[in-house]
Amino acid sequence: MQTAIVLTIIVFSVGWFGYRLYRTATAKEGECAGCCGCGCGKDPLADYRREKDRTAE
Amino acid sequence: MAEKLTFALAGNPNSGKTTIFNNLVGAREHVGNWPGVTVEKKSGTIKNNGREIEIVDLPGTYSLTAFSMEEIIARDFIVEQKPDVVINIVDASNLERNLYLTVQLRELGAKIVVALNMHDLAGQRGIRIDAARLEQLLGVAVVPTVGNKNKGMEPLLQAALAVADGRKALPEAPIRYGKELEDHLTDLIVIAEGDAELAQACGAKWLALKALEKDKAVVEKLERSSVWPKLSAELRKVEKHLEDIYDDTADTIIADARYGFIAGAVKEAVKRPSENRLTVSDKIDKVVTNRFLGLPIFLLAMWLTFKLTFTVGEIPMGWLETFFAWLGGLFDPMADGLLKSLLVDGVIGGVGGVLGFFPLIIMLFLAIAFLEDSGYMARAAFVMDRVMNKVGLHGKSFIPMIVGFGCTVPAIYATRTLENRKDRMITMLVAPLMSCGARLPVYVLLIGAFFATKSENYQANLLTGIYVLGIVLAIVMAMVFRKTLLPGQGAPFVMELPPYRLPTFKGVLIHTWERGWLYLKKAGTVILAVSIIFWAAMTFPGADNEQYETLLEQVETTYAAQVEIDKTEALQAEYEEAKGALENTMASRDLEASIAGSVGKGMEPFIRPLGFDWRIGISLLAGFAAKEVVVGTMGTIYSLGGEEDEESAPLREKIGKDPAYSPAMALALMVFTLIYLPCMVAMAAWHKEAGSRWKWTLFLIAYTTALAWVMSFAAYHLAPAFGIEKTNPIAITQEAEQPWASFLQHPAPADQAAPAEVATPESYEPQLDVPTAVPAAEPKIEAPIGKEP
Numbered sequence: 001m002q003t004a005i006v007l008t009i010i011v012f013s014v015g016w017f018g019y020r021l022y023r024t025a026t027a028k029e030g031e032c033a034g035c036c037g038c039g040c041g042k043d044p045l046a047d048y049r050r051e052k053d054r055t056a057e
Numbered sequence: 058m059a060e061k062l063t064f065a066l067a068g069n070p071n072s073g074k075t076t077i078f079n080n081l082v083g084a085r086e087h088v089g090n091w092p093g094v095t096v097e098k099k100s101g102t103i104k105n106n107g108r109e110i111e112i113v114d115l116p117g118t119y120s121l122t123a124f125s126m127e128e129i130i131a132r133d134f135i136v137e138q139k140p141d142v143v144i145n146i147v148d149a150s151n152l153e154r155n156l157y158l159t160v161q162l163r164e165l166g167a168k169i170v171v172a173l174n175m176h177d178l179a180g181q182r183g184i185r186i187d188a189a190r191l192e193q194l195l196g197v198a199v200v201p202t203v204g205n206k207n208k209g210m211e212p213l214l215q216a217a218l219a220v221a222d223g224r225k226a227l228p229e230a231p232i233r234y235g236k237e238l239e240d241h242l243t244d245l246i247v248i249a250e251g252d253a254e255l256a257q258a259c260g261a262k263w264l265a266l267k268a269l270e271k272d273k274a275v276v277e278k279l280e281r282s283s284v285w286p287k288l289s290a291e292l293r294k295v296e297k298h299l300e301d302i303y304d305d306t307a308d309t310i311i312a313d314a315r316y317g318f319i320a321g322a323v324k325e326a327v328k329r330p331s332e333n334r335l336t337v338s339d340k341i342d343k344v345v346t347n348r349f350l351g352l353p354i355f356l357l358a359m360w361l362t363f364k365l366t367f368t369v370g371e372i373p374m375g376w377l378e379t380f381f382a383w384l385g386g387l388f389d390p391m392a393d394g395l396l397k398s399l400l401v402d403g404v405i406g407g408v409g410g411v412l413g414f415f416p417l418i419i420m421l422f423l424a425i426a427f428l429e430d431s432g433y434m435a436r437a438a439f440v441m442d443r444v445m446n447k448v449g450l451h452g453k454s455f456i457p458m459i460v461g462f463g464c465t466v467p468a469i470y471a472t473r474t475l476e477n478r479k480d481r482m483i484t485m486l487v488a489p490l491m492s493c494g495a496r497l498p499v500y501v502l503l504i505g506a507f508f509a510t511k512s513e514n515y516q517a518n519l520l521t522g523i524y525v526l527g528i529v530l531a532i533v534m535a536m537v538f539r540k541t542l543l544p545g546q547g548a549p550f551v552m553e554l555p556p557y558r559l560p561t562f563k564g565v566l567i568h569t570w571e572r573g574w575l576y577l578k579k580a581g582t583v584i585l586a587v588s589i590i591f592w593a594a595m596t597f598p599g600a601d602n603e604q605y606e607t608l609l610e611q612v613e614t615t616y617a618a619q620v621e622i623d624k625t626e627a628l629q630a631e632y633e634e635a636k637g638a639l640e641n642t643m644a645s646r647d648l649e650a651s652i653a654g655s656v657g658k659g660m661e662p663f664i665r666p667l668g669f670d671w672r673i674g675i676s677l678l679a680g681f682a683a684k685e686v687v688v689g690t691m692g693t694i695y696s697l698g699g700e701e702d703e704e705s706a707p708l709r710e711k712i713g714k715d716p717a718y719s720p721a722m723a724l725a726l727m728v729f730t731l732i733y734l735p736c737m738v739a740m741a742a743w744h745k746e747a748g749s750r751w752k753w754t755l756f757l758i759a760y761t762t763a764l765a766w767v768m769s770f771a772a773y774h775l776a777p778a779f780g781i782e783k784t785n786p787i788a789i790t791q792e793a794e795q796p797w798a799s800f801l802q803h804p805a806p807a808d809q810a811a812p813a814e815v816a817t818p819e820s821y822e823p824q825l826d827v828p829t830a831v832p833a834a835e836p837k838i839e840a841p842i843g844k845e846p
Contacts, residue, residue: 002394002395002396003395005396006395006396006399009589010589010590010593013585013586013589013590014586014590016586017583017587017590017682020583020586021737021741
């Protein structure tokens, strides 16, 4: 059981890291450049702005 | 009324554009008090009376020619996207130069609202601006603002809405280029209008002006147009005529006409104090940018930054180290196994090792934010600009390099401010040599481990030295590249010196937190993932420890038998020592036989001359994912193979006591970490910005690795000359005998037959099929990690 959990975590980590590298390498201009390491490709302040917009409304 | 509007913010670098953007949108974009902070355009959306307004922050530009990347980005956006209004931020204390862009925006036919920013500063200098008069003269709406105090934002927004809706009546105020030029322009406009599509997209007058200025991008567009043959013939005629009359080129005449227009408007609307007062900024600048004092003051500022980082950051760092040790201890009751090892050695050892440095990072960012916001960083760039020019490099090159102190990725993007391809490539090649924030934990770990006995001043000197080495190497390498691979001449550049401002408490805190948050985010994402991956690489496949497991069983059986007749504490201690040593030996064997261990061993011949062993090799390899991971991996290595009784000790202490390492090695490792190839994300950014040309990317990898090796080799071997030892003065030396061997020599109780498990040296030898209790065939693996000779 322990081995299964550990293997799942390792596979997930490798997969996530690979995906992140792919996103960083293929990020378009203006997208998140992955400075923080997330490589999500999203505007890092999007959530904050959405919240601000909602408040303004 | 349009439901959705787009307002673009345009202005000179350091005119306060990003601050106004933040005020309007409520975002917290990074605001730096030196030119060139905004390279990419940023956008945010606000709602006003049910209308959605997108506000786009364009890169700072002095003009709308097509010489640099930011000018092209800003111009293309205005021409192609046609924002409803361009909010032109101008520095009210430096009106003449800022209005040059305003005039060019007007030429583009954009609807403009001028924000007279830093209006208060102009007032303090005795400059009185009649905004209403200026509005009439320029033919654009003018609103006084004070961005850093969030003043004038609502009037600015309302003025922009009024202009967008056509509710604001403004005079025509045409720009005159002189009779000769005006006549020619009329002819050129008629020809340009022959291409209706192009004329509609860009404006025929603007096309004619740009064609006369020989604007590369516009001429390329026109060359593809059907009107080009006729237009080019007319252009040649006009150019010749103008040169005959004025003895000057068309672009100079146009620029003169613009400045003339501005000078006239300013003369009418602005009143200045009669005497030429020396402002406080001027007085400070006389000292900090002094030819002789400038550089020492810059070094002193750096030194004070690091001293503050060490002195104040050290205290909470100790708390965090204690916290992570306590956190690891919480897992003690958990049964030994893979999951426990993953959590304690991989996650807490790796991520905890990196997070322990969070207070130091915060202190460093706090100091840098203060220097940036106050305006000092621009002076530092000014001082270094002289040096850069001397080595034939563009003065603008130092701005990306200063950005590189925070992170290499934005530094690489910041090279876009350099219009010349060769200048840009040289700057990109040397920018990674500036020590980014991620490398700081490595330096602090090593300084804390090997130079802890030295004074705080010595430690700050060392850290400053590493940063200065990065700058010096960047300058030297730039000179080498300029003279060899990318010859050329550095273009002159006017380095702006913005007035000093007292940073706001909130502003400094926001900048510090933004960077600190990124550090935490990185620790929780990439560093966590890499720590887990490297833990796996350091755990599997593991060594064949059957012999040692049998020995362990024998130690336990011997203890169980002995404790019946000897209940002293001495026996208990002897037993724990023997058991611990066996467990550590097995852990060391596992680590050495792992995938990462094998790779590290493979690297060892190359790094041994630098004083590094295979464990450092693994850490440096992991550091390619992110530089902080060097520390995280060392944490995992020591946690996996560390001594039981030292598990709770901070990583600094464990490394500091390791006889395999020395202060000279620490110095070499700091130098190597400074120079060797940047992290994966920076490499990806670098590759993209270098035009995805593998030739250059491979060159970067090769030259940084080679330079790192040579410099570290020199550091390691020259260190003793500076009183830095090649041996570890505080190392715990390896014990000569293995404690389990002596423990197993306890005689079997007389009243019972010696069972097979209760080993004596004579009895267990054949059972184990090893020559002695201390396997002579593999002497090295007997030493637990941290005690290897």
